[in-house]
Amino acid sequence: SVAALLGSPGQAAYACANAWLDALVAWRRAAGLPATTIDWGQWAEVGLASSLRFSVLDPITPDEGVDALGGVLAAGLTRVGVARLRLDRAAAAFPEINQIGFFADLVGELDVDDADEDWAGAEALKEMDAAEVNRVVLARLRRRISAIMGYSDESAVDTARPLTEIGLDSLMAVRMRNTIRGDFGVEPPVALLLQGANLADVALDLIRQLGLEEQESAERPNALRDRAQQRAAARQRAASRRKVGPRS
Structure with missing residues (x-):
């Protein structure tokens, strides 16, 4: 294989x-x-x-x-x-491939990032107004997430639909977290991705972590993140109790 x-x-x-x-x-x-x-x-x-x-x-x-x-x-x-x-999809889903000599040369020849020509890195977001930040972050996330999930058409990732409803699993969530961290320098928790977050939720969470959120939009991703973390903690406690088992 x-x-x-x-x-x-x-x-x-x-x-x-x-x-x-x-x-x-x-x-x-x-x-x-x-x-x-x-x-x-x-x-x-x-x-x-x-x-x-x-x-x-x-x-x-x-x-x-x-x-x-x-x-x-x-x-x-x-x-x-x-x-x-599909090297174009590989470069979008696994950005670290650009650091591997053989693949780096091929990616450079393909110019696979042309479709993301408005992405200048997380630092450039600080120079944009709130609406533009939201648009650029959403576009970048949509491209990365659709590639990781195997969709050739980015429109398959509806910004308002929970990612778990369109095929997200735990392995994809880990890959998304690592890829997003490479792009933005911050990351959404895996629990957030697996507990009903949609693309817009993830974008707002990242924008908040970067300190670029609008005041009125700050509550929603925080609340979703908190619920996800509470559920994850509850599952961990339940797993711990199962491991201990009944006492004799």
Whole structure:
């Protein structure tokens, strides 16, 4: 699996197992034995991943996969990755990819940030009026969140609809928190994302943390954040009680 090259959130053991196979092939080659490893991306029509949706991978057809296999074997390669990687989506969903040498060069060639030409960084928000701050933050969040959730069309992320209703899960929430922190220098708590917050709520929470909120809009994200944190604390207390169990 290409998980050995790109990683797989929540499936570290799976990525590790595939990396072990890559190492086995390298060992066989070093010993003069035949071996080739192909780190495959998602296939369409066949396989366990055929029914899954990935934000940064588009499926390859079986015919394309067989053609690629023939090319790899004919070339005598030791290890190669074969996947239809959507680098534009990857750069939006995983901004840290810009720090990885190979991918950084590709991202630079694509100019994938052209669609966000009005994003000049969190510091630039301080020079804008409140309405413009809200617009720019919403646009940036919408692009990041839609990429993480695997939507090619940003309009799929309704600013007024809870993120959990459009497919947000806990792994996505962690990825969103980390990505948002990279953009803004502040982050929404994962509990806020998982407890009914919509895109507008997240934007207002970030704006408040940056000290740029309008006075009349400050209460809503605070109240939502407080409720989310209270629920998270209640769940933690309940989990602790279950671990203790009945006393003899």
